Amino acid sequence: MPEHRELRLPDDVRLHVTVSGPAHAEVTVVLLHGWTLDGRSWHRQLTHLRDRFADRVRLVTYDARGHGRSSCLTRRDATLAQLGDDLAAVVDEVAPAGPVVLVGHSMGGMTVMEYAHRHPDRFAARTAGLVFVSTTAEGHTHTVYGLSPRIARLIRLAETTGAEVLARCGGWRPPHALLRALRPSIRWMLFGDRCDPADIRLVTSAVARATLRSIGGFRASIGAQHRLETLTALGRLPAAALVGDRDRLTPPPCAESIAAALPTAELTVCPGAGHMLMMERPDEVTNAVAGVLDQVLTAAEPSLPTRRS
Numbered sequence: 001m002p003e004h005r006e007l008r009l010p011d012d013v014r015l016h017v018t019v020s021g022p023a024h025a026e027v028t029v030v031l032l033h034g035w036t037l038d039g040r041s042w043h044r045q046l047t048h049l050r051d052r053f054a055d056r057v058r059l060v061t062y063d064a065r066g067h068g069r070s071s072c073l074t075r076r077d078a079t080l081a082q083l084g085d086d087l088a089a090v091v092d093e094v095a096p097a098g099p100v101v102l103v104g105h106s107m108g109g110m111t112v113m114e115y116a117h118r119h120p121d122r123f124a125a126r127t128a129g130l131v132f133v134s135t136t137a138e139g140h141t142h143t144v145y146g147l148s149p150r151i152a153r154l155i156r157l158a159e160t161t162g163a164e165v166l167a168r169c170g171g172w173r174p175p176h177a178l179l180r181a182l183r184p185s186i187r188w189m190l191f192g193d194r195c196d197p198a199d200i201r202l203v204t205s206a207v208a209r210a211t212l213r214s215i216g217g218f219r220a221s222i223g224a225q226h227r228l229e230t231l232t233a234l235g236r237l238p239a240a241a242l243v244g245d246r247d248r249l250t251p252p253p254c255a256e257s258i259a260a261a262l263p264t265a266e267l268t269v270c271p272g273a274g275h276m277l278m279m280e281r282p283d284e285v286t287n288a289v290a291g292v293l294d295q296v297l298t299a300a301e302p303s304l305p306t307r308r309s
Contacts, residue, residue: 001020002018002019002020002046003018003019003020004016004017004018005017005018005019007062007089007090007093007094009065009086009089010089011077012071013065013070013071013072013073013077013086014070014071015062015063015064015065015070015071015086015090016039016062016063016068016069016070017060017061017062017090017093017094018039018060018061018062019058019059019060019094020046020050020058020059021050021055021057021058021059022055022058023058025055025056025057025058025098026056026057026098026099026297026300027056027057027058027098027099027100027101027128027293027296027297027300028057028058028059028060028094028095028098028099028100028101029049029057029058029059029060029100029101029102029103029289029293030060030061030062030087030090030091030094030095030100030101030102030103031045031046031059031060031061031103031104031105031108032061032062032064032087032102032103032104032105032107032108032109032111032112033061033063033064033067033068033105033106033107033108033206034105034106034107034108034134034135034275035106035107035215035218035222036067036206036207036210036214036215037067037068037105037106037203037206037207037210038063038064038067038068038069038206038209038210039061039062039063039068040068040202040205040206041105041202041206041276041278041279042061042103042105042278044278044279044282044286045103045278045282045285045286045289046059046061048282048283048286049286049289049290049293052286052290053290053293056297057293058094058095060090060094060095062090063209064083064086064107064108064111064214065077065082065083065086065214066078066210066211066213066214066217066218067206067209067210067211067214068206068209068210069209072211072213072214073211073213073214073217078213078214078216078217078218078221079218079221080107080110080111080114080218080221080222080225081114081118081221083107083110083111083114084111084113084114084115084116084117084118084119085115085118085119086111087102087111087112087114087115088115088118088119088122091122091126092122095126099126099127099128099129099296099300100126100127100128101127101128101129101130101131101289101292101293101296102115102127102129102130102131103130103131103133103289104131104132104133104135105133105134105135105277105278106133106134106135106249106250106275107135107218107222108133108135109132109133109134109135109136110135110136110137110222110225110227112130112132113137113225113227113230113231114225114227116227116230116231116234117227117230120233127237128237128238128296128299128300129237129238129239129292129293129295129296130234130237130238130239130240130262130265130292131239131240131241131242131285131288131289131292132239132240132241132242132255132258132265133241133242133277133278133285133288134242134243134244134247134249134250134255134275134276134277135250135254135255135258136250136254136257136258137225137226137227137228137230137231137254137257137258137261138225138226138228138254138257139222139223139224139225139226140222140223174207174208174210174212174215176208179204179207179208180204183200183204186200186203186204186207187200188248189248189249189275190203190248190249190274190275190276191274191275191276191279191280192244192245192246192247192272192273192274192280193246193272193273194272194280195280196279199276199279199280202279203276203279228257228258228261231258231261231262232261232262234262236263236264237262237264238264238291238292238295238296238299239262239264239265239266239292240265240266240267240268240288240289240291240292241255241258241259241262241265241266241267241268242255242267242268242269242270242277242281242284242285242288243255243267243268243269243270243277244269244270244271244272244273244274244275244277244280244281245269245270245271245272245273246272246273246274247273247274247275248274248275249275250275252269255267255269266288266291268284268288270284
């Protein structure tokens, strides 16, 4: 059974962390969720990876500060830089030894890049593989919401203005009635051609747990981050990048630039899928994570001595 624990950070923010698998596992996988979501986003991958790798792998998810069951944050801490520091603390706490594979969706992928940028020595010493799901290393450079550039600029202006207002709202959370009314908009923005109603309910539930300060506060940092140079410096880690060709937030050029910066990354474009690949295409995402894990586990196996005749 998964173990739930609370990690208190130096600034007294408490992160809700979920761990499954033995402490002596060969590899630890940390899966990071996207903006306004929580660790439940990965429930299908967690089930399938547990079945596939059993005790060889330890699986870790956590709710980012201001999201899910983690505590609130101050407005000045609603940055990707802070999330990168938080990830460093999580790795040190739950996986103090052994190789780590980092899997990030959307804001979670950007958090991984920020960890690599702000803590390069610790990242290099511990990280053995990477999976980037529906994310970007170029801020909002490619985000046009599937619309014409002129309309996209207007939407971005409205979005950033609204985010500033929400960031001032503190620890309040969105009313459930409002979120139910916004479900068609959420479905259009986040999903592609097909969508399971249960996935919409899960996403809506996650957004309802995020504070308004988090929903609004992280927007500026997400839009401004540029970390392609950081990725280029990572060398030849086993890696994968996945994107849906109907993704309105991080469209295919985002994943293509990540794959170009990481020459070992296997690029997968999922036809008809939107931004929520772990829900829309769970098998493709699970297989990508498993593929990186297979490489890491193989590399960690001690070589057998050559038998002399």
